[in-house]
Amino acid sequence: MLSPAQLNALISLLDDSDWEVKHHVREQLIALGAEVIPVLEQKWEESFNPVLQKELEDLVHDLQFGLVKKRLQDWKESQNQDLLEGLWILNTYQYPDLELETLQASIHQLYVEVWTHFVPDLQALDQVKILNYVLFKQLQFSGNTKNFHSPSNSMLSMVLESKKGNPISLCSIYLLVAKKLGLPIYGVNLPNLFVLIYAQEEAGFYINAFNKGVIFSREDIQNYLEHLKIDPQPPFFEPCSNLAIVLRFLKNLTTAFEKLGESDKVDEVQELMNILGY
16 A cells, blocks of 8 residues: 555646546556545545546546445355345445445334234235335335436435335335345346235235235236236246346336436446346
């Protein structure tokens, strides 16, 4: 690691008029990794040079994005591919200072809210009714129909704060709480929609978290696919992986940035999708 004086001298060269010098300095700073971000942010606050500030902003973003990519690669290669951790990594693309512990605490609080309404030996439908009551009636989670394609719908921290999201973000909150309750609820990757399945050997059923937890059947999915003129396939009826859920979040984020005309972000999200093998 460079000394503070050496680091300051290096940063001061970011607005050098010589492109090669500037490029070399950027490479050196990027090689130092995410540890240098706080120093760069402090220099941005202290600077009155708009050219240097812009260079610092771009450099901090590149370093933060590099950290997101590394975390996502490590997550993909991990054995359990924990869903909340995967969604936290995605969340840090827009909110790099967000801590995983913050999301964990929020989900735990929702779990406590639901758990206090549970009694022993509840039937599956009664368990879901309690989940629906707490999440959608008591806590007022709902579909973000006014801003359906907003990037915030793919940021779990924003959905937890606003209590509005798209189908997959609401389903993810639902199944994360259900998992802490020990319920066999999983995601189902349908075309143009994401839903949940309560998986049990007899009388399993589906849940639409975007529609306040309404319960429906396998036949309803078949009718939905027929309406879309899509041939039924086994994945449309079965639990999907956590990797598939994170990938679906990224696809939604791509659509959101495309609609906003933010092509640079579209390209970056595609890089994240590539890491997951898409």
